[in-house]
Amino acid sequence: MLNDQVLVNDWHVVARAEELQEGRTMPVRLLEEDLVLWRVGGKICAWQDLCVHRGTRLSLGKVENGTLACAYHGWVYNEDGQCIRYPAHPSQQPSERARARVYQAREKYGWIWVCLGEATRDIPHFPQWEDASYRKVHCGPYTYKASAPRAIENFLDITHFPFVHQSYLGDPTHAEVNDYQVTTDEDGITASNITVWQPDPDGSGQGALVSYTYRVYRPLTAGFVKSSAGPHFAMFFTITPVAPNLSHAWAYVAMDYSNLTESEIQEFQNLITMQDVPIVESQRPELLPLDLQAELHLRSDRTAIAYRKWLGQLGLSFGTA
Numbered sequence: 001m002l003n004d005q006v007l008v009n010d011w012h013v014v015a016r017a018e019e020l021q022e023g024r025t026m027p028v029r030l031l032e033e034d035l036v037l038w039r040v041g042g043k044i045c046a047w048q049d050l051c052v053h054r055g056t057r058l059s060l061g062k063v064e065n066g067t068l069a070c071a072y073h074g075w076v077y078n079e080d081g082q083c084i085r086y087p088a089h090p091s092q093q094p095s096e097r098a099r100a101r102v103y104q105a106r107e108k109y110g111w112i113w114v115c116l117g118e119a120t121r122d123i124p125h126f127p128q129w130e131d132a133s134y135r136k137v138h139c140g141p142y143t144y145k146a147s148a149p150r151a152i153e154n155f156l157d158i159t160h161f162p163f164v165h166q167s168y169l170g171d172p173t174h175a176e177v178n179d180y181q182v183t184t185d186e187d188g189i190t191a192s193n194i195t196v197w198q199p200d201p202d203g204s205g206q207g208a209l210v211s212y213t214y215r216v217y218r219p220l221t222a223g224f225v226k227s228s229a230g231p232h233f234a235m236f237f238t239i240t241p242v243a244p245n246l247s248h249a250w251a252y253v254a255m256d257y258s259n260l261t262e263s264e265i266q267e268f269q270n271l272i273t274m275q276d277v278p279i280v281e282s283q284r285p286e287l288l289p290l291d292l293q294a295e296l297h298l299r300s301d302r303t304a305i306a307y308r309k310w311l312g313q314l315g316l317s318f319g320t321a
């Protein structure tokens with residue numbers, strides 16, 4: 001069993017809710033555990049993807065009348081994970097031990113979230129979700145053959161914009177960053193008023209100084225709000241830790257202006273992410289080093305420094321070294 005209690009006891013997105021259809025199973029993977037998702041009525045079941053009879057994947061099975069039947073010998077499981085019928089012995093009462101391993105699952109923000117242990121916190125709050133002045137556009141998932149903390153750190157990193165996202169989010173001749181403030185408390189990290197120049201921050205075609213405020217809500221969930229003269233552009237970003245060096249990123253863009261179509265917004269995010277992915281996948285060591293002596297830091301890296309310190313204080317181990 002995984003020794004990372006922080007991530008075991010945290011909520012993680014494993015799928016888009018609209019992709020999990022009634023009457024179907026869906027295999028997903030979280031923290032090196034194979035899971036099967038299925039719906040019964042309004043409830044989402046997230047179980048270990050394993051039939052306790054002979055270890056067959058339950059995701060190969062059939063959803064029928066609010067039960068899941070294994071594909072191999074047809075054992076029928078009810079929504080609580082208890083086997084209620086052995087087809088080879090219809091009159092035999094199934095053993096109490098004949099039950100699937102059941103995890104907590106919830107639907108929120110159009111995503112399915114799973115906790116493999118005891119949830120110590122609620123699903124992180126997405127501040128713009130209920131704010132009708134913000135339009136929300138779903139982006140991703142994006143796969144990184146890299147550790148989840150490396151991918152979050154890239155999301156929090158502002159000084160790469162002029163280089164990795166040149167002409168989109170920055171320009172090498174305007175690479176300077178102000179001295180900004182970072183605070184950490186039990187609810188995470190806040191990095192406020194990071195001011196950078198961008199060639200076209202709001203789609204008007206005009207270069208301008210913009211100000212970013214980042215929040216790290218949970219070890220693998222973060223967001224920012226970017227403001228220029230008027231409009232606000234926000235992101236909510238969360239990563240599924242699949243394996244120590246395999247991650248899926250899910251995002252919403254939230255903006256209080258709209259001069260772009262949904263697919264234009266998604267295409268832009270896809271392009272930006274495809275610029276980030278090869279950089280993050282190239283980083284060595286693959287696991288994010290929490291020892292601050294392991295890499296060199298600048299003042300402008302203070303969000304990353306705070307992030308590494310915080311992960312160390314929490315005792316996070318999966319995807320870190």
Ligand code: FES
Nearest residue numbers: 051053054070073
């Ligand atoms: Fe599932 Fe036999 S392996 S019923």
Ligand code: CO
Nearest residue numbers: 154164165276
């Ligand atoms: Co980037």
